[in-house]
Amino acid sequence: MNSEMYVGLDIGTTSIKVIVAENVKGQMNVLGLGNERSDGIDRGIIVDIDKASESIRRAVDQAEEKSGIQINDVIVGIPANQLKIEPCSGMVAISDQSREISNADVKNVTVSAMIKNLPPEREIVDTLPDEFVVDGFDGIKDPRGMVGVRLEMKGRIITGPKTIIHNIRKSVIQAGLNPSSIINSPLAQGKTILDDGEQDFGTILIDMGGGQTTASIIHDHQLKFTTVDSEGGEYITKDISVVLNTSVESSEKVKRDYGFADALEASESNEFPIEVVGQSQPVKLSEKYLAEIIQARIDQIFNRIAKSLSSISALDLPGGIVLTGGVAALPGISELAADRFNSNVRVYIPNQMGLRHPSFSLPLSLVTYRANMSEIQVLVRSSLEGKIISEDSNDVEDDSFIQNDVSDDDMQSDEVYDKNKNADSKNKRGIMSKFKSGAKNKWRGFYKDFFE
Numbered sequence: 001m002n003s004e005m006y007v008g009l010d011i012g013t014t015s016i017k018v019i020v021a022e023n024v025k026g027q028m029n030v031l032g033l034g035n036e037r038s039d040g041i042d043r044g045i046i047v048d049i050d051k052a053s054e055s056i057r058r059a060v061d062q063a064e065e066k067s068g069i070q071i072n073d074v075i076v077g078i079p080a081n082q083l084k085i086e087p088c089s090g091m092v093a094i095s096d097q098s099r100e101i102s103n104a105d106v107k108n109v110t111v112s113a114m115i116k117n118l119p120p121e122r123e124i125v126d127t128l129p130d131e132f133v134v135d136g137f138d139g140i141k142d143p144r145g146m147v148g149v150r151l152e153m154k155g156r157i158i159t160g161p162k163t164i165i166h167n168i169r170k171s172v173i174q175a176g177l178n179p180s181s182i183i184n185s186p187l188a189q190g191k192t193i194l195d196d197g198e199q200d201f202g203t204i205l206i207d208m209g210g211g212q213t214t215a216s217i218i219h220d221h222q223l224k225f226t227t228v229d230s231e232g233g234e235y236i237t238k239d240i241s242v243v244l245n246t247s248v249e250s251s252e253k254v255k256r257d258y259g260f261a262d263a264l265e266a267s268e269s270n271e272f273p274i275e276v277v278g279q280s281q282p283v284k285l286s287e288k289y290l291a292e293i294i295q296a297r298i299d300q301i302f303n304r305i306a307k308s309l310s311s312i313s314a315l316d317l318p319g320g321i322v323l324t325g326g327v328a329a330l331p332g333i334s335e336l337a338a339d340r341f342n343s344n345v346r347v348y349i350p351n352q353m354g355l356r357h358p359s360f361s362l363p364l365s366l367v368t369y370r371a372n373m374s375e376i377q378v379l380v381r382s383s384l385e386g387k388i389i390s391e392d393s394n395d396v397e398d399d400s401f402i403q404n405d406v407s408d409d410d411m412q413s414d415e416v417y418d419k420n421k422n423a424d425s426k427n428k429r430g431i432m433s434k435f436k437s438g439a440k441n442k443w444r445g446f447y448k449d450f451f452e
Contacts, residue, residue: 013211
């Protein structure tokens with residue numbers, strides 16, 4: 001694969017997505033797509049390597065067939081589960097007699113910054129340079145070619161559980177692929193989905209996937225905080241199945257074809273047939289009743305996310321909230337979120353042909369983020385590739401860590417936000433009722449070609 005070709009791999013709870021894209025003058029052109037049901041994955045975590053690798057292989061085969069390109073290297077997203085972000089710094093003496101800073105010096109100072117007393121169960125996933133300092137002169141983004149005696153790097157490291165990272169690598173390799181880059185999913189999405197102003201002033205990005213929901217904060221162009229709720233679209237499907245006494249397959253179909261996130265936007269008069277266990281004939285059901293089932297679960301997810309975000313005053317950020325992920329395709333989701341979070345809300349949809357659905361935001365973000373990395377970022381990452389640092393440590397965890405735990409409600413962040421609250425958004429509800437029916441159902445049946 002040449003340097004301008006990128007393959008993004010999204011290992012999700014309900015589906016595996018693969019995107020083959022070519023970077024042409026800064027524009028990502030999608031050449032092929034693979035989308036297969038996933039197996040061996042629970043709440044974003046690989047629990048069966050054999051089954052997961054088989055699912056990955058099927059999705060890759062599909063992408064190869066559509067793109068006509070043999071895939072070897074893939075960019076893999078790692079979920080936010082239990083990721084931590086910690087400040088780091090390193091310093092080295094310039095090695096060359098001319099005192100001119102080279103690629104080797106940048107790699108050496110990066111390795112120096114990564115020397116941490118990590119618990120044995122954790123490893124470094126990524127290193128993010130914020131600035132370099134040459135002989136006391138700070139604010140330098142790329143020190144190569146400069147002359148100095150001492151080089152420092154200040155930035156952040158992202159660490160994750162070894163088990164999660166190992167299972168991802170193992171599954172990808174077992175599928176016959178090389179995980180060339182493992183990238184923090186919330187970081188890639190934030191840098192790709194949010195515009196410059198949103199990244200600068202602060203915005204909440206909520207990825208509503210099949211197995212879990214992840215909320216991230218991007219502020220000052222940096223990932224500041226993440227929190228994970230262990231429920232997603234799969235739980236909505238199961239709710240429909242239990243309440244209506246129908247199969248999971250039928251529940252997923254009616255959710256996609258007739259579902260609304262906000263019951264106020266659904267129609268009482270519009271009915272559809274659904275197969276019910278124990279009934280010889282399909283039963284008629286209203287969109288309104290189905291929406292009430294869906295909204296009940298989404299309300300629970302939003303309430304828990306709001307609790308974590310409110311604890312750090314994140315809901316006051318001027319950038320508001322951006323929704324993405326498969327669940328974000330449900331009509332009425334932005335109106336419901338605006339009401340529950342009392343914030344401005346928009347839904348992100350990729351604009352590439354064939355990918356105009358929120359569920360494709362992550363694999364597209366992976367290839368876009370990797371393609372847009374600067375030379376210095378690539379050089380810093382190269383110091384990490386294949387390197388595992390996991391020294392024993394009895395130190396107490398620093399409160400400046402960003403801690404993410406599916407079962408932990410006490411999320412912490414290294415920054416507290418105090419912005420003026422946005423205007424009351426409750427009056428926004430009902431906007432969907434003004435849309436034409438065609439626009440209201442623009443994502444209906446999107447997956448039929450993939451899964452039927």
